[in-house]
Amino acid sequence: xxxxxxxxxxxxxxxxxxxxxxxxxxxxxxxxxxxxxxxxxxxxxxxxxxxxxxxxxxxxxxxxxxxxxxxxxxxx
Numbered sequence: 001x002x003x004x005x006x007x008x009x010x011x012x013x014x015x016x017x018x019x020x021x022x023x024x025x026x027x028x029x030x031x032x033x034x035x036x037x038x039x040x041x042x043x044x045x046x047x048x049x050x051x052x053x054x055x056x057x058x059x060x061x062x063x064x065x066x067x068x069x070x071x072x073x074x075x076x
Contacts, residue, residue, distance in 0.1 A: 013032065017023045036055065043051050065072040 009032075013028060016028065040048055040052050040055065061070075061072065062074065064070045065074045
């Protein structure tokens with residue numbers, strides 16, 4: 001594995017997809033979202049709302065950048 005958490009997560013997800021004959025991407029996305037919810041809940045309660053908002057905003061920006069809909073630096 002690499003030293004980049006983003007790359008490690010993607011490698012684990014891709015391995016799961018490659019090792020299974022049929023994969024429900026909706027379910028995979030839901031499991032990733034569940035893990036993200038667990039991460040948000042590790043933050044102090046007073047920070048959880050802003051962390052969740054930041055995460056959702058970053059998610060949207062990354063989808064737009066990686067799809068080519070907007071320009072930006074998608075480097076991690």
